[in-house]
Each structure stands twice: as C-alpha cells, then as structure tokens.
Amino acid sequence: MTTHAxxxxxxxxxxGWPLGATVVSDSPTPLRWQLRDPSGTTAAAGETSVHGPDPAAGETVHTVTTTAPASTDPTDWVLVVDGVQSAPFALGARAADRYRDLARDAARFLYxxxxxxxxxxxxxxxxxxHVGTAPNRGDGSVACHRADCPRRRLLFGCRGHDLRGGWYDAGDHGKYAVTTAVTVWLxxxxxxxxxxxxxxxxxRWGLEFLLSAQLPTGDPDAGMVFAAVHDARWTGLPLRPDADPQPRTVRIPTTAATYGLAAVAAQAARVWEVHDPVFAARCRTAADRAWNAATxxxxxxxxVxxxxxxxxxxxxxxxVRDERYWAxxxxxxxxxxxxxxxxxLHSGLDPVAAxxxxxxxxxxxxxxxxTLALGPGWTAASAATGARAVLATxxxxxxxxxxxxxxxxxxxPPDGRYCWGSNSRVLAHALTLAAAADHTGDARFFAGELACLDYLLGRNATGFSQVTGYGARxxxxxxxxxxxxxxDPAYPPAPPGVVVGGPNSGLDDPVAAMARSGAPPQKCWIDDPGSWATNEVTIGWNAALALVANHVATHLAPPRSLGTPRAA
Structure with a gap:
C-alpha cells in the first residue's frame, strides 16, 4: 500500500445506524480494521471492501461499513485501518446530541x-x-446608481427605497431576493x-425584507420585487458591516424575485395563520400581487x-419556469x-429530474x-401522492x-465537474432523502441522509469537515x-456550525486556481479566506444544514427546540 488515509x-x-468510512489504499486485497474506544480497546473489527478507483477523488479507495454500537464512553472513538488511525468521533447518544447542537448552531448563523x-x-x-451611521451609507433610501439602467426613467427608478433589514447573503454585504426567498422557505x-x-x-426577519422590496400600488410595475441591494463596488476583507463606506445600489425588479415572494408569502399565509392572522393576511395579499405581477x-x-x-x-x-411552478x-x-x-401541469418540467x-x-x-408532499391546506390528495412518489423515485x-x-x-454530476456550492447539492439531496424517509417509513432513505452528513463532516477527499467547529480537522x-x-486578529473567528461551499471544479478565484489547479473534482477546495469560490458561506446553505441536522436529531431522540439563541 503506497498511500492511505x-x-x-x-x-x-x-x-444502530451505519458507520461508514473511506480508506485511501491501492491494495488489491481487503485490509483489517478495528473500532477502538477511548481507552484503545477494540470494540469491533472486520475487513474493508475494495472499491477501486474513485474518479471524483482521484484516488483508489476501500470502504468500511459496519453498524455503530451503543457506548457508555461516547467520545474519542477512532477507526484504525492497517495501522492508520482516523480522526476521533462520537458514538451513540452523544452523536445524536451533537446533531442537535449542530442544528442550533446552523440556525443561529442566520441571526x-x-x-x-x-x-x-x-x-x-x-x-x-447599513443603517446610515457614518461611514456607512445605509439601506434606508437606496436608488439605482447605474446611468444606463433601463428603468431609471420610470417613476420608481430615481427615488430612494427603504430596504433595511434582511440578511447579508454570504461573506459580503449584499442582500438578494432569490436567496432570501429560499432561506425563508426552508x-x-x-x-x-x-x-x-x-x-x-x-x-419573519427575512420575509419582512422581501415584503419591503415589493413595489407598491402606483408604481408602473406594482407587485414586482427588487432583485437585490448591495454595494456599488466590491470591498475587501476584513470589513465590519457598519464600517462599509460604499454607496448602496438597488437592482431592478425581476420575474424570478417576484415569483419567489409569491411562493414564500403564500407559504407564510398558511404557517402564520395560527400565530398571527393579521400578518398571515398581509402575506396572502402580497402573494396574490406578486403572482399577478410576475404573470x-x-x-x-x-x-450578468x-x-x-x-x-x-x-x-x-x-x-423562470421552475419559479412559477414553485409559486x-x-x-x-x-x-x-x-x-x-x-x-x-403545463410547466413542461420533469419533477423527478429536478x-x-x-x-x-x-x-x-x-x-x-x-410542500406538495406534506399535503398542507388545500393540496389535493392526488398532488400529495404524486409528490411523495417523485421524492421516493x-x-x-x-x-x-x-x-x-x-x-x-x-x-x-454527469460531466464529473463539481459545481460552485457543491456542498449545498449534498444538503439538498439530504432533504430529499429525509422527506422520502418520513413519507415512506423506509429506513434506507434515512441511512442515505446520514451518508450525506458523513460526507460533509469529513468522509470526503479533502479530509476536512466542511462545517466550522465540527470535527478535529x-x-x-x-x-x-x-x-x-x-x-486580522481583531475580528472574530467563524462561529461553529457554518457550512462552506466546498469543492468547485471551476476554481473561479485566484487563490483556489493557484493552489488546486489540475486537482480532481472533490479536491478543488481550499480552506483559505481568499477563496470565495470554494470557501464562502451563505444563508441558504446554512438554513438547509439546520433542517437536515435537526431532522436527524429528532429522528434519533425526542425533539428539543431549534430556536435561535441570542448569545453563545
């Protein structure tokens, strides 16, 4: 064996659920493995399965699949293969607790x-x-600053708009309707x-921002939703939001942003009905206006x-056929x-493929x-049955x-190239598997959801957990x-529970391009603050992580609150 990890x-x-691992090895025959507790005692043993070439990783690998035992010593277990030891991990109830911690931390990032x-x-x-305290320009009165904007000549194009609130989408100070809508929906x-x-x-914090971005009655495009508000020029790192000196600019309303509000406002009208009927009614009106405007x-x-x-x-x-379908x-x-x-029915789209x-x-x-699979509100039984079949297939x-x-x-991916934000696709698949598990009761789907988290939390070709604060590496x-x-040491580190974009075959920033040129897809990633194409974060990715981690935790143990605490 020439290389292994x-x-x-x-x-x-x-x-009681699968304990899966990947071992880098070019050995043509199985290798012995031992599962060892914190004292070094072997609790289980067996042999690897020879998988062979893994093109995504650019390696030859073996796999280990066994069942995780219950444990009274829940932390610092290791898997040893042919004398090589893994990073430590938890077992049993402690693992379930850690998923609950992860769900809470992931949700807290939005705050x-x-x-x-x-x-x-x-x-x-x-x-x-961005409340207008110098040197900050603020989002209380933002106008389009592009001289060639085709909508400047319309009534709304030259006046300021109050677009305060919402979430910074990622590592910069932009706020975007389409990503906010997905995050609110999640x-x-x-x-x-x-x-x-x-x-x-x-x-509601995110939804109020979307509602404020909807053009009011009297504007030429009443009911449409502004696409974004962000800096007029890119800023560097590090920079606190209140110290951002750049003017702010609003991007013209778009059909996709408007359908996004229609979708989440309609969802909110259902969800908020029992908590705040007045707000629910406001959301229903906004959804109707958005649907009509986008249509x-x-x-x-x-x-671009x-x-x-x-x-x-x-x-x-x-x-925007999919946005219209969603709404x-x-x-x-x-x-x-x-x-x-x-x-x-007349979208022309294939739900299974999507x-x-x-x-x-x-x-x-x-x-x-x-949503349709849940069968909420007025959803027809046939639509719910059909959606559940789509999820299962x-x-x-x-x-x-x-x-x-x-x-x-x-x-x-069919072409073998990992996309920008590939980790978010893994989370999307985890949500699909979670829903299929709930609707069918098939334990294989829940095991698949756990495999998605295995990948994100260290069972990948980088050898890194792709979530801050979760894992020895x-x-x-x-x-x-x-x-x-x-x-800059004067700034805080990343909080725990934040998922990064992950491997990106495009290597679309100079740092990643220089460090990972020629790397196989799953290794096109670098833990460097200069790599926005592989190591940035977003609200939508973290919202998905919060949902998946909470689903796992509640599936394994009685549920506890996934609220967003205001202090560490």
Missing part, C-alpha cells in the same frame, strides 16, 4: 447575518450594519413540517451584464384554485415537491449513487468580511 464523519455515528440591527452576542456581536418549511414555531422569528412581466431577468462592475453577485437566471404549488396549497394547479438534480436559488422546483436514484461513489456521496478560515480572524 482513513476518512470518517468527525461528528459521529448514532447507535448573526442580520442587517440593520445590532447583533447581541458576547463573541460574535457587532453594531447594526425555515417556514421546518415549522410546517414539525410544528415547532421557534424558527418563525428568524423567518404580466414573465421575462424580466437578472443578468446588469450586475457588471458592481459590488454584488449577478444571480442571473433566464429560465403555483404554494398558492395551490393555500387556496386550492385551479389556476395554480393548471400552471403546474429533484434528483437538487435545488438551489436558480432551481427551486424541488421545494414545490416538498429520486431518493432511490440517490441511494444508487451513494452506493457507487467511493466517499458515499449522493452528488455525482474542520474548516476554520471561510471567506467572510466579519468572521475574519484568519486575516
């Missing part, structure tokens, strides 16, 4: 990303950002799915050109109206399937991929302007 889930493995309000936290606190879906209202406060403005797209030379991402999308599904669940069911690919801000049809395909991949990941230097201690 033992890669495990560095958080841990719950008792730490809030704009327009002071962050009250002893370690990660800061003044309110939080409200967790509430609708579990009945636990503790995430509603955070969901009458079906091809207003965000483009429109964002050029500004301090924000383009979030370009020229196919229709949420409105159908809210109202039962035939108009929305007709829109879904769910199998996974969701992100550009591809949101899978979110519609997750896609999940069977994901299990096949997990079994075929050397690091047991459900993510295997975890990412610690994400691309972020405030959580930037790696650049």
């Amino acid at each position: 033992v890669r495990v889930n560095q958080l841990g493995y719950p008792a 730490l990303q809030r704009s327009g309000t002071p962050i009250a936290d002893p370690r990660f606190g800061r003044p309110a950002g 939080l409200q879906h967790a509430v609708e799915r579990s009945g636990d209202p503790n995430l509603l406060d955070e969901a 009458h403005n079906p091809v207003v797209y965000a483009t 050109a429109e964002a050029a030379d500004t301090g924000g991402g383009p979030y370009d999308d020229s196919d 229709a599904a949420e409105l159908a669940a809210l109202t039962g109206a035939e108009e929305y069911r007709y829109a879904m 769910v199998h690919e996974g969701f992100d801000w550009r591809s949101v049809l899978p979110l519609a399937q997750l 896609a999940s069977e395909m994901l299990l096949t991929t997990i079994a075929a991949e050397g690091h047991a990941t459900p993510y295997a 975890a990412v610690a230097r994400p691309h972020h302007r405030f959580f930037a201690q790696a650049i």
Whole structure:
C-alpha cells in the first residue's frame, strides 16, 4: 500500500445506524480494521471492501461499513485501518446530541447575518450594519446608481427605497431576493413540517425584507420585487458591516424575485395563520400581487451584464419556469384554485429530474415537491401522492449513487465537474432523502441522509469537515468580511456550525486556481479566506444544514427546540 488515509464523519455515528468510512489504499486485497474506544480497546473489527478507483477523488479507495454500537464512553472513538488511525468521533447518544447542537448552531448563523440591527452576542456581536451611521451609507433610501439602467426613467427608478433589514447573503454585504426567498422557505418549511414555531422569528426577519422590496400600488410595475441591494463596488476583507463606506445600489425588479415572494408569502399565509392572522393576511395579499405581477412581466431577468462592475453577485437566471411552478404549488396549497394547479401541469418540467438534480436559488422546483408532499391546506390528495412518489423515485436514484461513489456521496454530476456550492447539492439531496424517509417509513432513505452528513463532516477527499467547529480537522478560515480572524486578529473567528461551499471544479478565484489547479473534482477546495469560490458561506446553505441536522436529531431522540439563541 503506497498511500492511505482513513476518512470518517468527525461528528459521529448514532447507535444502530451505519458507520461508514473511506480508506485511501491501492491494495488489491481487503485490509483489517478495528473500532477502538477511548481507552484503545477494540470494540469491533472486520475487513474493508475494495472499491477501486474513485474518479471524483482521484484516488483508489476501500470502504468500511459496519453498524455503530451503543457506548457508555461516547467520545474519542477512532477507526484504525492497517495501522492508520482516523480522526476521533462520537458514538451513540452523544452523536445524536451533537446533531442537535449542530442544528442550533446552523440556525443561529442566520441571526448573526442580520442587517440593520445590532447583533447581541458576547463573541460574535457587532453594531447594526447599513443603517446610515457614518461611514456607512445605509439601506434606508437606496436608488439605482447605474446611468444606463433601463428603468431609471420610470417613476420608481430615481427615488430612494427603504430596504433595511434582511440578511447579508454570504461573506459580503449584499442582500438578494432569490436567496432570501429560499432561506425563508426552508425555515417556514421546518415549522410546517414539525410544528415547532421557534424558527418563525428568524423567518419573519427575512420575509419582512422581501415584503419591503415589493413595489407598491402606483408604481408602473406594482407587485414586482427588487432583485437585490448591495454595494456599488466590491470591498475587501476584513470589513465590519457598519464600517462599509460604499454607496448602496438597488437592482431592478425581476420575474424570478417576484415569483419567489409569491411562493414564500403564500407559504407564510398558511404557517402564520395560527400565530398571527393579521400578518398571515398581509402575506396572502402580497402573494396574490406578486403572482399577478410576475404573470404580466414573465421575462424580466437578472443578468450578468446588469450586475457588471458592481459590488454584488449577478444571480442571473433566464429560465423562470421552475419559479412559477414553485409559486403555483404554494398558492395551490393555500387556496386550492385551479389556476395554480393548471400552471403546474403545463410547466413542461420533469419533477423527478429536478429533484434528483437538487435545488438551489436558480432551481427551486424541488421545494414545490416538498410542500406538495406534506399535503398542507388545500393540496389535493392526488398532488400529495404524486409528490411523495417523485421524492421516493429520486431518493432511490440517490441511494444508487451513494452506493457507487467511493466517499458515499449522493452528488455525482454527469460531466464529473463539481459545481460552485457543491456542498449545498449534498444538503439538498439530504432533504430529499429525509422527506422520502418520513413519507415512506423506509429506513434506507434515512441511512442515505446520514451518508450525506458523513460526507460533509469529513468522509470526503479533502479530509476536512466542511462545517466550522465540527470535527478535529474542520474548516476554520471561510471567506467572510466579519468572521475574519484568519486575516486580522481583531475580528472574530467563524462561529461553529457554518457550512462552506466546498469543492468547485471551476476554481473561479485566484487563490483556489493557484493552489488546486489540475486537482480532481472533490479536491478543488481550499480552506483559505481568499477563496470565495470554494470557501464562502451563505444563508441558504446554512438554513438547509439546520433542517437536515435537526431532522436527524429528532429522528434519533425526542425533539428539543431549534430556536435561535441570542448569545453563545
């Protein structure tokens, strides 16, 4: 054997469920492994399975699959293969507790990303950002600053708009409607799915921002939603939000942003009905206005050109059929109206293919399937049955991929190239598997969800847990302007429970391109704050991580609150 390493889930493995690991080895024959407790005593032993070449990792590997035992010594277990020892991990009840911790930390990150309000936290606190206190320009009166903006001549184009609040989307200070909508949806879906209202406060924070971005009656495009507000020019690292000196600019309303509000406002009208009927009614009105506006403005797209030379991402999308489908599904669940069911039936989209690919801000049809499968409100029984069948079919395909991949990941793009934010695709697949497990009762799907977390928490070709603070060898230097201690000791480190984008075959930043040129797909990642293409964070990815970790924790033990604490 010329090279080897033992890669495990560095958080841990719950008792009675698969304990899977990947071993780098070119040995043509199986290797002996031992599972050792904190005292070094062997609790279980066996032989590896020879997997062979793993193209995504660029390695030849073996795999280990056994069942995690219960343990009275829950931490600091290791897997030893042919004399090589893994990173330590937890077993049994302690692993379940750690998933609950992860769910809470992942959700808390959204609070730490809030704009327009002071962050009250002893370690990660800061003044309110973008409220107009010098040198900050503020988001209270933001106008389009592009001289060539085609909408400047319209009534709303030259006046300021109050776009305070919301969340900073990622490591910069931009706020984007499409990513905010997905994040709000994920939080409200967790509430609708579990009945636990503790995430509603955070969901409302994001939703209020979206509501403020909707053009009021009297504007030429009333009901449409602004795409974004962000800096006029990119800023460097590190930089506290309240110290950002750049002027702010608003991006023109788009069809995708407007359908996004229609979807999450319709969802909110259902979820909030029992908690705040007045707010629920407000959301229902906003959803109706957004649907009508987007229907009458079906091809207003965000483009790369429109964002050029500004301090924000383009979030370009020229196919909004999935956004329309998503909004229709949420409105159908809210109202039962035939108009929305007709829109879904005539979308021309393949739900199984979309769910199998996974969701992100550009591809949101899978979110519609997750809602329809719950059968909320006025959802027809046939629609719920159909959506559950879609989730089960896609999940069977994901299990096949997990079994075929050397690091047991459900993510295997047809061209072999990992996309920007590949870790978010793994989380999307985990949510699909979780839903299929709930709707079918098939334990294989839950085991698949656990395999997704194994990959993110260390069983991958980087050998790193891709979540800050979770694992002996975890990412610690994400691309972020405030959580930037790696650049300046005066700034705080990244809080625990933040997932980074992960391997990206495009290597779209200079740091990653220089360090990982020619690397196989799963190794196109670097733990460096300069790598925005592989090591940045986003609110949507963390919301998905919170949902998956909480689903695992509540599946394994009685549920506890997933609320967002205000202090460490």
